[in-house]
Amino acid sequence: MTQQSSDFEFLYGQWQVRHRRLKERLVGCQDWEAFRSVSRVYGLMGGLTNVDESQRSDGRWVGMSIRLFEPLSKQWSIYWVGPDGALQPPVMGRFEDGVGTFYGDEESATGRLRCRFVWSQIGTAHPRWEQALSLDDGQSWETNWIMEHTRL
DSSP states (O other): OOOOTTTTGGGOEEEEEEEEEESSSSSOOOOEEEEEEEEEEEEEGGGTEEEEEEEETTSOEEEEEEEEEETTTTEEEEEEEOTTOOBOOOEEEEEETTEEEEEEEEEETTEEEEEEEEEEOTTSSSOEEEEEEESSTTSSOEEEEEEEEEEO
16 A cells, blocks of 8 residues: 555544553553543644544543654654643554554653554444554563444
8 A cells, every 4th residue: 555645534534432441551451441432533734644532421531643644754653642631752654455553662660662553444334443562672562452443
């Protein structure tokens, strides 16, 4: 697939999102919390950027993503803003064969973490996003957040 600013157009619109998120990260936790949100996604600047915001039915914010396409590198940078308003470092990557894979680093109390976002099932009625973290520079991964989308 040729990388282009339209890569995320599949996501434009309004979605019901089913979240499953580990209650604790990187400690061997097997206890997941589940919740739902509504996500609104729209493009800006002719598709070079897009934004989504997600809110639970009780009004609490889940967060927002800001995605920026860089035409020269044909790569996306994705920034996450949590409900506390803190902007996280970006993950960067691209789509290949209908799957978007994006990597970045973040700091934690235990040191540097490798972070991976994967967008899959983008050609279906239920696109899927997963976040995974690694303490060993990508040798092993723990998936800690899964979002499954249904268009409203």
